[in-house]
Amino acid sequence: MSRTRIIENPHLLPEQTNPDLWAIVDELLLSKEERDIYIMRKNAVVLYFKGNALKNIQAQTGVHPKNLRRLVQRCISISDDGLVWGFRALIPQKKVKSYQLSLTSKKKNPSRKTGEFKLLLETFPTLQELIKDLFLGNHRRTLEPAMKPHHIHKKFIDECRSLGIPLNQYPFNTDHLGFKALQRYLSKLSCLYFGKGKSRYGKDAITKAKHTGEGEQNHPSTLHPYQKVQFDAHRIDGFFIIEVMTPEGDLVPVVLERFWILTLIDVATRAVLGYAISLNKEYSAIDVMHCFRNAVIPHEKVTIAIDGLKYNETGGFPSEVYPSSTAWAVWDVICFDNAKSHLANLVQDRLKHLIGCDINLGPVALPMRRGIIERFFKILEETGFHRLPNTTGSNPHDPRRTDPEEKALKYKMTFDHLKQLIDILISDYNGKPHGGIYHQTPLELLGKRLNAGLLPRQLEEELRKEVLFMQVTKSATIRGSLKSGKKPYIQYQGVEYRSDKLSQSAHLLNTELIIHMNVDDLRTIRTFLPDGSEFDYLTAVGKWSITPHSLQTRKAINSLVRRRLIYLTTWDDPIFIYTEYLRTNATNGKRGAANKFTQVKESAQKRKTVNEPEGQTDALEKAEERNAALAKAREHTQKEQATKEYAEYKDLMKLYKTKL
Structure with missing residues (x-):
């Protein structure tokens, strides 16, 4: 090795030659012996980068110049994560590079196969491509959705035979034909290609891997009420009924299919601003706009007809509790996914030209990006619908699901009851302490922000229709x-x-x-x-x-x-x-x-x-008058026609001298 200082190499990066930029080591996690060795090495390396003579460094730290050059070379090498190893390379017994098998080395032990698998893949790149394709579910190789390791191993061995590898060479000269090494390699692939094996991990896992762990959660907290809101819809976990009158005049109870609740929630305060119920199989753009309309227009309490059911005094909707500041209030940014109803022209046009907000479209089927409203839905279910006898539960095997349709018919749980229950549940939610806002209630936090002068933007007077x-x-x-x-x-x-x-x-x-x-x-x-x-x-x-x-x-x-x-x-x-x-x-x-x-x-x-x-x-009143006049004219015409027919009938009876 040249005696020229390593740090004088012009090809080195700045972060390689500046110990101040290196990753540090928590010395307290090392044993006493390891800590002493590490500190000695660290002091020697730091002195080397400060320009001290090698003899002086040896005198102060006891590290030999030859060993020091080796340590410095380890420190400035690049790790697999793309960063300089730095002080981490000075930890005793720390491996800074992967094992490389040398067939010409005298130290090679013929009885051990360490490194043989890696050398095999480097020698035959087609083997490596085959294993990756089979493991990640590439349809060029197989149609099997998620191939198991022992099936991959069979394909691997067949490919080795087709490549002409002798039976006295790896993997044929091992007890398990390289199966253990293949298992370890597949484990590394699962980490290396995190989120790419659709067939192996499923669509949901792939979506989460691609869109979570970075981005929105690292942004500063939202403090201003109505600055950002989240919107989503949720299937109501329960059956309800309506009473339909038959042509014979009898009331017959009919079970409704499950329907949707659409909700808009404020990110800063966790307060629910408004909601809507959709009876459609899939909620539409009109249902979305119903929710937005109900969130902006001042809310009115529902008339409660269920005995014992009443509103909590601490609850309510923002437009009820703080009417001067939040009635007709609108938001600046709305977050929802790319569902078709959200992308409809009606929704996009009204958000832009009426409410005047920006749209943040997140990925579909990824509720983690809208965690606040998803948590609200969970609270709504657990504290409300899942406690009812007509609940369908969270899944078909939920023990709380016991003949929900029969229970809805038995206890006559009607759609009107649902509307009353939802309004009370959401009103009470706004008045209960929330862990995400330090156990304050959403309405309480909203009041503090409003008193601090953080007032939301309100819709212009001429647009309040x-x-x-x-x-x-x-x-x-x-x-x-x-x-x-x-x-x-x-x-x-x-x-x-x-x-x-x-x-x-x-x-x-x-x-x-x-x-x-x-x-x-x-x-x-x-x-x-x-x-x-x-x-x-x-x-x-x-x-x-x-x-x-x-x-x-x-x-x-x-x-x-x-x-x-x-x-x-x-x-x-x-x-x-x-x-x-x-x-x-x-x-x-x-x-x-x-x-x-x-x-x-x-x-x-x-x-x-x-x-x-x-x-x-005025137009509707005129139409009503016109329809009433037409109906009256029709009635008059029908009477005249009936009178004329009766007169003709009388004349006919007289003609035949029949007594009426």
């Missing part, structure tokens, strides 16, 4: 004909929309209007001219303007009409016909009919809308 949360913008062409005398109208989803103003605007025929529609109530639409000026509110013709109905209900009715499963006349209320159709299917036990029946019933029982536009109210 409930209808805006469900609004979708489309374009439609004004139809009509001067030749046939058909007055101007707009058609949307198989229904014509008209107004007095539109009927008198024949000059706008074939003009494309911009329409704003509430997908939660399609009885009216608001129209604008191409230059952006408002035109008028249009109302659905006929009985479509009587009962509130959603876009989903309209599409379902149109589908049934096309398939000739239901029939509509001019005088029929389509929602009533559709409800009767669902009622019949529900009483006959058709799957999903009870949920749809309840959903349409809930939508038809339209509550008072917050800040409903006057133009919409």
Whole structure:
């Protein structure tokens, strides 16, 4: 070895020649003998890098120059993790490089096979590729989902034979044909390719490995209320019933399928801002917007009809407890996954143009990224639904699951009971101590932050209309004909929309209007001219303007009409016909009919809308008057027809001299 100082090598990295940048060693974990040796070596190396003479270093520490050069070389070598070994290389008996078998070495023991497996893979790279492909489930080699080690070993031996390896060489000259070495190598592969063996570890494990352990959890804590919120949905673990009236007038209990609860929670305070219940098999974009709407609009308590059930005095929703600061409050960032309902145009448009927040889309099927809301769902289940006799439990083998459908029927646990229970459970959750916020209640912490001046952003006064949360913008062409005398109208989803103003605007025929529609109530639409000026509110013709109905209900009715499963006349209320159709299917036990029946019933029982536009109210009132007048005219016509038929009947009887 050259006597030139090792640190004078120009090819060394700065972190290799600067002991201040090296990883340190906890000396207290070493035994007394090991500690003495380590400290002696460390002092010698430090003096070497300070430029002391080798003889002086030997005199002070007792480390021979030849041994010192070896220690320095160990310290500046690079470890498998890409870092300089540093002081870690000075620990007694520390291995800084893997074993390399030397066939020409005189020290080689023929009876030992240490290093033979590694040498075999280096000599035949195709063997290494084969083992990796089989272990990680590469379909180029095998279709077996997760090949076991002894099956991989059989393929390994077959490949060794095909490569022409003699029987007196490794692995054929061992008792187990290299199986133990292969097992150790597979164990290393599982760590080296962590999260890549989809077939071996499953999709869930792969997803977690790719997306957890880094990123969001290392960001600073969120302190400002409503700065960041998390949204997700959860299947309710329980069955509930509704009572459906048969054509004979009897009430029959029907079990609802399991449904969803959608929730929005504040990250800073853990307070639940709002929720919604979805009766759909898979919740939709409309259900998502229902949750957002309920979180922004001031919350109203549900009327409790269950004996002994009441709200906790310490609980409530933020908009109830702190109305001046959190009523109509909106958030800055929302976190949810890439589910289709979250990516819908309605959701994306309303979050951007109404709420004005940024969207943080996390990976699907990875609840760890939204751990706060997932923990809330677990608390909601364990303190609520899993304690009910109608619970389905957390899995099919849960001992708490004992005939949940029969229990729901036996105790008459209705959908109305569910709505009351959910509102109380969430209200009480906001008023109970939470371990994630140092055992403060979410409402208590929210109050502290608000008093400290951390006030959330509130929706502008002109935007505080409930209808805006469900609004979708489309374009439609004004139809009509001067030749046939058909007055101007707009058609949307198989229904014509008209107004007095539109009927008198024949000059706008074939003009494309911009329409704003509430997908939660399609009885009216608001129209604008191409230059952006408002035109008028249009109302659905006929009985479509009587009962509130959603876009989903309209599409379902149109589908049934096309398939000739239901029939509509001019005088029929389509929602009533559709409800009767669902009622019949529900009483006959058709799957999903009870949920749809309840959903349409809930939508038809339209509550008072917050800040409903006057133009919409006027349009609906005019439509109601027009329908009432048409119904009266029809009744009058039917009476006249009946009177005329009776008179003709009397004349006929007189003709044949029959006594009435």
